[in-house]
Amino acid sequence: GAVVSQHPSWVICKSGTSVKIECRSLDFQATTMFWYRQFPKQSLMLMATSNEGSKATYEQGVEKDKFLINHASLTLSTLTVTSAHPEDSSFYICSARETRASGRWDTQYFGPGTRLTVL
Amino acid sequence: AQSVSQHNHHVILSEAASLELGCNYSYGGTVNLFWYVQYPGQHLQLLLKYFSGDPLVKGIKGFEAEFIKSKFSFNLRKPSVQWSDTAEYFCAVNAHYKLSFGAGTTVTVRA
Numbered sequence A: 001g002a003v004v005s006q007h008p009s010w011v012i013c014k015s016g017t018s019v020k021i022e023c024r025s026l027d028f029q030a031t032t033m034f035w036y037r038q039f040p041k042q043s044l045m046l047m048a049t050s051n052e053g054s055k056a057t058y059e060q061g062v063e064k065d066k067f068l069i070n071h072a073s074l075t076l077s078t079l080t081v082t083s084a085h086p087e088d089s090s091f092y093i094c095s096a097r098e099t100r101a102s103g104r105w106d107t108q109y110f111g112p113g114t115r116l117t118v119l
Numbered sequence B: 001a002q003s004v005s006q007h008n009h010h011v012i013l014s015e016a017a018s019l020e021l022g023c024n025y026s027y028g029g030t031v032n033l034f035w036y037v038q039y040p041g042q043h044l045q046l047l048l049k050y051f052s053g054d055p056l057v058k059g060i061k062g063f064e065a066e067f068i069k070s071k072f073s074f075n076l077r078k079p080s081v082q083w084s085d086t087a088e089y090f091c092a093v094n095a096h097y098k099l100s101f102g103a104g105t106t107v108t109v110r111a
Helices: none
Strands: A004-007 A010-013 A019-025 A030-038 A044-051 A067-073 A076-081 A090-098 A108-110 A114-118 B003-006 B010-014 B019-021 B023-026 B032-038 B044-050 B056-058 B064-068 B073-078 B087-095 B098-101 B105-110
Touching (some): A004 A090, A010 A019, A019 A030, A030 A076, A044 A067, A076 A090, A108 B044, B019 B105, B023 B032, B023 B087, B044 B073, B073 B087
Parallel strands (some): A010 A114
Antiparallel strands (some): A019 A076, A030 A044, B003 B023, B019 B073, B023 B073, B032 B044, B056 B064, B064 B073, B087 B098
């Protein structure tokens, strides 16, 4: 149980284009999903917290107009990197946390990540 | 804001050796503590977690961790490692419903 998927697993795009990454909780409902960014040989940095049906909360220094997050259902959150530039190239990882009613809401389950390369 | 520090950047050891990875956090309030593992080419997986109760927590694959509140530490241990334990290990602290990760420790187990 507690499986999280991401699509695509990797994407290459041209500078100036937008890229959408999907995060799905496959066998549980996730009130909250999180988006992280991981640079090579470094740790995960939280970008934003996404709550179903409401606006995402962004961490300091993360441009909300550049990284658009939508969490329209209890099993799907999307991250759209708008007007991507080479410096946005990174590994983007999502995680999902179950609903409070499940009794397991304090643990995050991670997706496999999406490798974004902007040329 | 909370922070997490992992003392070892890269650990190399032989099979059957014992492993201990250090993790310290800075946060004065109630925290939940986690160790995650990332095998080569795979996603983060939960090894074990501590919320309350017995400070010695047992996880999957023979790993355990001890929470020492006075030292703000949550060190990970395994008595005898296997080649398959080669991976990146991350300590994480959950405070205010957000996870903060340590920088990670690369563990290489030589056969």
